[in-house]
Amino acid sequence: MEPRKRLSIALVTQSVYAMQHRKLQGAGSRSLGSTPKQANSTTNAPLSYSFELAGGELAFHRLARRFYQGVARDETLRPMYPADLGESAHLLALFLIQFCGGPATYSQQKGHPRLRMRHLPFSIGQQERDSWVFHMNAALQSEIENAQAREFLSQYFERTATFMMNR
Ligand code: HEM
Numbered sequence: 162m163e164p165r166k167r168l169s170i171a172l173v174t175q176s177v178y179a180m181q182h183r184k185l186q187g188a189g190s191r192s193l194g195s196t197p198k199q200a201n202s203t204t205n206a207p208l209s210y211s212f213e214l215a216g217g218e219l220a221f222h223r224l225a226r227r228f229y230q231g232v233a234r235d236e237t238l239r240p241m242y243p244a245d246l247g248e249s250a251h252l253l254a255l256f257l258i259q260f261c262g263g264p265a266t267y268s269q270q271k272g273h274p275r276l277r278m279r280h281l282p283f284s285i286g287q288q289e290r291d292s293w294v295f296h297m298n299a300a301l302q303s304e305i306e307n308a309q310a311r312e313f314l315s316q317y318f319e320r321t322a323t324f325m326m327n328r
Contacts, residue, residue, distance in 0.1 A: 211262060211310055212261040214309060215305055215310040215314065216305065216306065216307070217263070218263060218264070220304060221254045222250075222251075223304045224257070224300050224301065225251070225253040225254035225257065226254075227299075228253065228300040229246045231300065232246065232296055233246060235292055235296065237292045238289065238292050238296070241283050252271070256274060256276075257314075260274075260317075261314075276324075277324060277325060280325045281327060284328055285325050285328065290325065290326050293325075294318060294322050297318050301314055
């Protein structure tokens with residue numbers, strides 16, 4: 162094939178790939194619960210960098226446990242969850258570790274996240290969403306030291322919690 166033709170095919174392929182990537186990362190897309198492969202949109206840094214910046218696996222486990230301490234005291238949220246919140250905290254930590262570019266243990270155990278689908282059995286309106294975000298922001302304040310990582314996670318949680326609303 163002519164070199165110029167080959168080059169233009171390569172460029173078209175590349176831009177289609179880039180468009181798909183942007184779509185995958187776009188706010189409001191159905192992929193909010195999946196693992197974006199490139200950079201995070203707030204810091205423009207690779208996601209593995211966010212993972213390190215947040216403090217690695219231990220920090221996410223601490224974050225999830227702290228979050229569920231808030232849920233345990235919340236009259237709106239508590240009745241939605243199972244009696245033992247330990248497993249819920251563990252799953253949330255694994256999911257966040259994977260989302261931020263750490264090990265993909267969550268998907269090895271549970272398959273594709275499909276977060277919105279997994280939340281359909283629960284009735285989630287404005288009040289549930291706001292309580293969830295409130296406890297998560299409190300947990301972020303106490304467990305994530307790095308301000309940039311906190312800001313990235315906080316923005317991600319705001320939009321993802323809105324996306325989980327189903328009434
Ligand atoms: C908007 C308010 C939300 C409510 C009321 C809510 C509620 C729930 C409930 C009741 C469960 C089931 C718990 C269990 O079976 O252990 C659950 C699971 C889960 N939630 Fe949420 N959730 C919300 C938002 C979010 C957000 C924003 C995220 C992530 C960014 C998230 C991540 C998860 C994960 C990873 C699981 C475990 C799913 C699994 O693998 O079974 N949730 N959530």
